[in-house]
Amino acid sequence: xxxxxxxxxxxxxxxxxxxxxxxxxxxxxxxxxxxxxxxxxxxxxxxxxxxxxxxxxxxxxxxxxxxxxxxxxxxxxxxxxxxxxxxxxxxxxxxxxxxxxxxxxxxxxxxxxxxxxxxxxxxxxxxxxxxxxxxxxxxxxxxxxxxxxxxxxxxxxxxxxxxxxxxxxxxxxxxxxxxxxxxxxxxxxxxxxxxxxxxxxxxxxxxxxxxxxxxxxxxxxxxxxxxxxxxxxxxxxxxxxxxxxxxxxxxxxxxxxxxxxxxxxxxxxxxxxxxxxxxxxxxxxxxxxxxxxxxxxxxxxxxxxxxxxxxxxxxxxxxxxxxxxxxxxxxxxxxxxxxxxxxxxxxxxxxxxxxxxxxxxxxxxxxxxxxxxxxxxxxxxxxxxxxxxxxxxxxxxxxxxxxxxxxxxxxxxxxxxxxxxxxxxxxxxxxxxxxxxxxxxxxxxxxxxxxxxxxxxxxxxxxxxxxxxxxxxxxxxxxxxxxxxxxxxxxxxxxxxxxxxxxxxxxxx
Numbered sequence: 146x147x148x149x150x151x152x153x154x155x156x157x158x159x160x161x162x163x164x165x166x167x168x169x170x171x172x173x174x175x176x177x178x179x180x181x182x183x184x185x186x187x188x189x190x191x192x193x194x195x196x197x198x199x200x201x202x203x204x205x206x207x208x209x210x211x212x213x214x215x216x217x218x219x220x221x222x223x224x225x226x227x228x229x230x231x232x233x234x235x236x237x238x239x240x241x242x243x244x245x246x247x248x249x250x251x252x253x254x255x256x257x258x259x260x261x262x263x264x265x266x267x268x269x270x271x272x273x274x275x276x277x278x279x280x281x282x283x284x285x286x287x288x289x290x291x292x293x294x295x296x297x298x299x300x301x302x303x304x305x306x307x308x309x310x311x312x313x314x315x316x317x318x319x320x321x322x323x324x325x326x327x328x329x330x331x332x333x334x335x336x337x338x339x340x341x342x343x344x345x346x347x348x349x350x351x352x353x354x355x356x357x358x359x360x361x362x363x364x365x366x367x368x369x370x371x372x373x374x375x376x377x378x379x380x381x382x383x384x385x386x387x388x389x390x391x392x393x394x395x396x397x398x399x400x401x402x403x404x405x406x407x408x409x410x411x412x413x414x415x416x417x418x419x420x421x422x423x424x425x426x427x428x429x430x431x432x433x434x435x436x437x438x439x440x441x442x443x444x445x446x447x448x449x450x451x452x453x454x455x456x457x458x459x460x461x462x463x464x465x466x467x468x469x470x471x472x473x474x475x476x477x478x479x480x481x482x483x484x485x486x487x488x489x490x491x492x493x494x495x496x497x498x499x500x501x502x503x504x505x506x507x508x509x510x511x512x513x514x515x516x517x518x519x520x521x522x523x524x525x526x527x528x529x530x531x532x533x534x535x536x537x538x539x540x541x542x543x544x545x546x547x548x549x550x551x552x553x554x555x556x557x558x559x560x561x562x563x564x565x566x567x568x569x570x571x572x573x574x575x576x577x578x579x580x581x582x583x584x585x586x587x588x589x590x591x592x593x594x595x596x597x598x599x600x601x602x603x604x605x606x607x608x609x610x611x612x613x614x615x616x617x618x619x620x621x622x623x624x625x626x627x628x629x630x631x632x633x634x635x636x637x638x639x640x641x642x643x644x645x646x647x648x649x650x651x652x653x654x
Contacts, residue, residue: 167293170307171314444616450489452609457595459602461485466605467598480512480527486608487514487526487545493615494552501555505548516544532589539588543580546587549607550577556614571614575603582607
C-alpha cells in the first residue's frame, strides 16, 4: 500500500467505470495497491490451485459485477520489451481524457497479454465473449482483482477486521492489539501467581464424618433460612393485605375529603351573602353609634334655652329682658323672655322632685307666666305694668329670685353629698339677697331702668350658671342615658367660675 507520488501534477488517464474501487475500511480513504501481478500469475498458473481458481474467480464475480472503479484507478498496458525499440513510458504519461486528473491515491495495474484457459470462463468483464473467454488485454487485470478480493476476504475472516486498510490505520490497529496482548499477558501472569499460591497452600481434606457434620449443619442452616423466608413471605403477605386495606381507607378518605371540600365551598358560597349583610348591619350600627355619641354630647337645654347678652341687656332665646330710656324694649319681648326663663327654671326644679322642696312653684304659660308662693298666692310675671306702682309684678320677680336661690342651695348640697371639695361646690356668680342681685334691686317700682335692666341681666347669668350645673350632673338628654360620674363633677366648678367671671365682666360692661 503506497500513496501516489507527484501530488501536484494534474494528468488524466482513461478509466474503466466498471473497475472496483479499493478504500480503507477504517478511514474510508482511497488506496493504491501495487505488486500484485506476479502473485496473480503464480496463483493462476499453479496446478495445485486450479480447482480453487474457478471458484475464487466465480466468487469475486458478484462483487466485480456490481462494483465500478472510479477515477482513482487507471488501467495501463503492460510495458513491452526494450529490445523492440520502444522506450518505457512514464507512469503519468498514459492516454487520458481531457479534464480528468489522476487522484492522489490510485492503483496501477498492467494488463497481461497472455490468456487464461477455460477454467477462467467465469471472469466478469465488459469485454468477455459469448463463450465466456476474456479478451487478451483484460485477463491479467481481472486475475489481479480476483486475487486481491480473495486475499482481503481471507484476511477479514482470519483477523475479524475489515480489509483492506491503509498503513496508518493498520499501525493504529497494531498498537491497539499489542496493548490488548499486554493486558491479557498481565492477567495470565496474575492467574498463574494465584494458582501457584493455591498449590502451595496446605490442603485440609475433611473426613467423611466431618463432611457429614458440615453437611448436616448446612442443611440445618438451609432449613432455618427457608423458615425465615417463609416467615418473611408471610409477613410480606400481611403487609400487602394491610397496604391494600390502607389504600382502600385512603380512597375513602379522599372521597370524604372531596365531599367535604364540596360542602365547604357550598357553605362559603352561602356564607358570603350573610357576611355581606352582617357587614352592612355593622356599618349601620357604627353610624348609629356615632350619631348616638353626637346626640349624647348635645346639650338639649343649652340648645333650647341659649342665654347670652346684647349690650346692656341679658337675652334668652334672643329675647331681651329689661328696658332702657334710650332703648324702650317692647313688653311682648320682655314677656317672652320671662316665659323662657320660667320654663327653664321650672324644668330643672321639676327634675329633682321630690328631693328638691319646690316651695315656690313656677307656672310657665308661654309669654304669660305666673308664680305661686307658699301661701298659694299667684302673681303674674308679665306686663305691661305701671312703672311707678307694680307691686304684683315686683312680687312675681322677687319670688323668681327666691326660687332660683333655693335651687342654687340644693345644687350646693348635692355637691357636698358627692364629696366635692368646698371650693369646687356649686355657687352662684352673683349673690342673691331678698329682692336684690349683687346689690341691684329687681323691683321696677321707684327704681331706675338701668338698675332694673342690670339686675335682670345678673339674674339670667345666675340662671345660666344653674343650667351648666344641671347639665353636668344629670342625664337629662333625649334618647340617651348619659350619667356623669362623680369624677366629672369637679370639672364643673372651674367651668362655673370661669363662666361667672365672664358673666360678671360682661354684665359690668
